[in-house]
Amino acid sequence: MSSVINALAVTGGKPEDKFITCFQGGRRHCLSLARLDADAGRLAGRLLRAGLKPGDRVGLLARNGIEWILVDLAAIKAGLVTAGFEWGKFSDSAPLVDRYALDAFYTESAGGSVGPALDLRPMIRDILEAAGDAPSRSAPDVPPPRFYGPGDITTIKFTSGSTGEPKGLAATVGSIASSLNAVQAMFAHGAADNILVFLPLSLLQQRYWVYSALAFGHDVTVAPFELAVGAAQATQPTVIMGVPGFFDGIRRQVESDGDVDDPDARRHGIERYLGRRIRYLWTGSAPAGSALLHFYNDCGVPLYEGYGMNETCIVTKNHPGHVRIGSVGQVLAGKRIRIDSDGVLIVGADWPVNTSYLYAAPGDSGKVFLPTGEVRTGDLARIDDDGFLYILGRSDDMIVLANGRNVHVRAIEEQIARHPDVHQCVLYGSGRPYLVAIISPAAHDLDRGGVLSHIEGVNRTLAKDDRIVRAVFAPEPFSVENGLLTSQFKPRRKEIHKALQAEIDQQYGAFA
Amino acid sequence: MTDIETIVRDRLCRKLKLAPERATTLDLAEDLAHGFGLSSLDLITLMTSVCADAGVALTDFDVDDLARLKRPADIVALLAARVAA
The missing domain is CATH 3.40.50.980 (Rossmann fold)
Structure with missing residues (x-):
């Protein structure tokens, strides 16, 4: 295996005509890679x-x-x-x-x-x-x-x-x-690429x-999150590395700007924010959801979802000519995937990231790193006949209701979040008689009645125990700043539940 | 009302999906996150639109400048200072 790292360790031989551009401190620093x-x-x-x-x-x-x-x-x-x-x-x-x-x-x-x-x-x-x-x-x-x-x-x-x-x-x-x-x-x-990070x-x-x-040998642009859109407008990247929350924010902005039904108009709307040279957009770290993927892919702006975690590095990726929306793509060379008897995804690699944690509580490593050298991801998954991987949810996202019924909450949460006034949805109900939805609002003048009707509509497609009985509207959107989202825009479930515990308990009334 | 203030009101009104005539009644002292319910990414896309209308590059600002934007009035002040400079 040729090592990229060994190429970096050698000083010299890097291109004079390719550049790194960093946006910081109100200035643009541009250096040749040489x-x-x-x-x-x-x-x-x-x-x-x-x-x-x-x-x-x-x-x-x-x-x-x-x-x-x-x-x-x-x-x-x-x-x-x-x-x-x-x-x-x-x-x-x-x-x-x-x-x-x-x-x-x-x-x-x-x-x-x-x-x-x-x-x-x-x-x-x-x-x-x-x-x-x-x-x-x-x-x-x-x-x-x-x-x-x-x-x-x-x-x-x-x-x-x-x-x-x-x-x-x-x-x-x-x-x-x-x-x-x-x-x-x-x-x-x-040579024609410029990747925005x-x-x-x-x-x-x-x-x-x-x-x-x-x-x-390609250009690369680096900016803090706050300047990502400005950097895209200034450097016209061909590839943008983002989390679904970022691309969803752009989608909402493009929708609020005007007509997005026409694919050309939608593409132009996206280009206003991300530049006119986009070859593809890369996403992962959290579920993108099929509605978001269609928003981009259906107007000729490929948004490729993939899968990986710190312990495995990149495992699967949709990529040109190999795309199935809803999947996280096919496995990368050098990686192997299988599903264990609990339905959990197991990842093996020719070159594992490691076989244990360096700093962790006793026993943590053993829960993730198997004696086989593989990683137990904790994600419930399936693999189709063509090798595309589908993540069904976290094994710890599964809620066991008081009646013992298992509910995979992720797909339900994604359905609720399709309402335009819903920023994100997290379900609660472990050990309780029914599910309560916690709604992060996406709109200032939230149409609560509309959201509740949407939940009713979703409920009609679900089995009895999977239905949402009550909803709590968070007073402000989940955000990184208020500690309810991770830096990769994933909901911090425990913190959300803690912040709204009293409101959640009220929803159970006599059952609380 | 300054041009910058008009731009901020117009863009915020659109962001909040309010009728255009409500732009002049928006309270510029209201908190963007807690009052108007904007996420950090909403604020960035709002600033992108406002900067484009005002002819100012978003990347001219430091991250710390943007972190201090708590109310629409802060955006007006930041943009006005930059345009005047």
Whole structure:
């Protein structure tokens, strides 16, 4: 297997005519990939001269920007292991240094203490301020290229669990390289492409597209979430990496702008926000829902849904010529899928991400990582005759009512969320006599009667125990800011239930 | 009423799916999230439309500028300052 990571570890040979553009601080930073590579090489040299040794850990707590990318690439060149912490989720860098045994730290926080770790801020400032030519591989300030084996580690990623300490997971070079090679075989990213990344770079998969640009020679644009649409308008990307919540927000905006029944008008409406060069849109991390997928795909803007999790990396993906709406696509080269006797999806890989967590409560690893080297995903799934995978719900999304009846809530929630005034729907009812829907409103002047009628309509298609008996309207939409959505726009079920517990209990009246 | 304020009222009115004549009656001191029920992504698409109408690039703003937008009046003030600069 040719390793993308080994290609990044070598300084030199990167394209002068392909660029990385970062939007941050009200400015646009644009560097050729050759310059980015050279700067990362220089930084790698300085990190090693400052006393860091291969295997040492570098923490990052910053929003998306050129600094994040420089540190990440320099760490690969120097043999250091990065640990990316999600901006907004962690506020103080000093405790992280101690807990995760970090030897160096880059934090965007102006006054943030990094304790005994090497503070990378001055070094990054110097590198960014110094103009320079791309050095040759033998330039004295650039370390000699490292060679990584497939079992080596370049980074620790953290699960975005809704409660408690995030679990750490050291990602192997083999898992990163095999995923990137398989994606490249499916999508053939090339010289004409520009991939827009706006989800946090602390998520390893978002850094993949920077690696892809350097390895396969295409432009890449990086922005924080808040500037994603502005960055798309400014750089006209061909590919946008987003979660369903983002693409759904664009859909709602396009619908509110005007007529979307005509496919050409709808496409033009989408292009107003995402640019005119879209080749395809990539989504995953949460269910997209068939209505959203049809909105884009039916007007010639391909939105490809896929499946993966931190513990497996990318597993399946719809891709050109291989699309089934409602599925999450076919399996990537190097991955294997099967369904166990409980209906749960099991994923195997030629190059697993790892076989255990690095930071987790005792017993957590054993619940996910099987002795076979496979990962028990916890997702209920089926595979059709052509190998397309369908996710039916989380095994822990299944509600067991007081009468013992199992209800798969995900499909019902998606049906309720099809009403234009419903932003999201979460069902509650575990151990209770019936289901209660919690509605996150999508409209200011919510048409409650319309939503309730819609629920009635959905109920008529459902078995008796699957029906929604009562509904609670949340006072404001679930959002990342109010802690009711994850950074990938997935509902935090426990927090939602906790926030509205009194209202939910009222719905059960004498049953409560 | 300034041009910027008219743009913000018009775009917010459309975002909220209200009749156009209600644009002039919107309370610009109302909270965008808690009062008008806008999500963070709604705010971004609203700002995208407002910036396009005002001839200002959204990417000229820092993330911290956008994080301070709590009320429609904040949007008016931010845009007005940028247009005047």
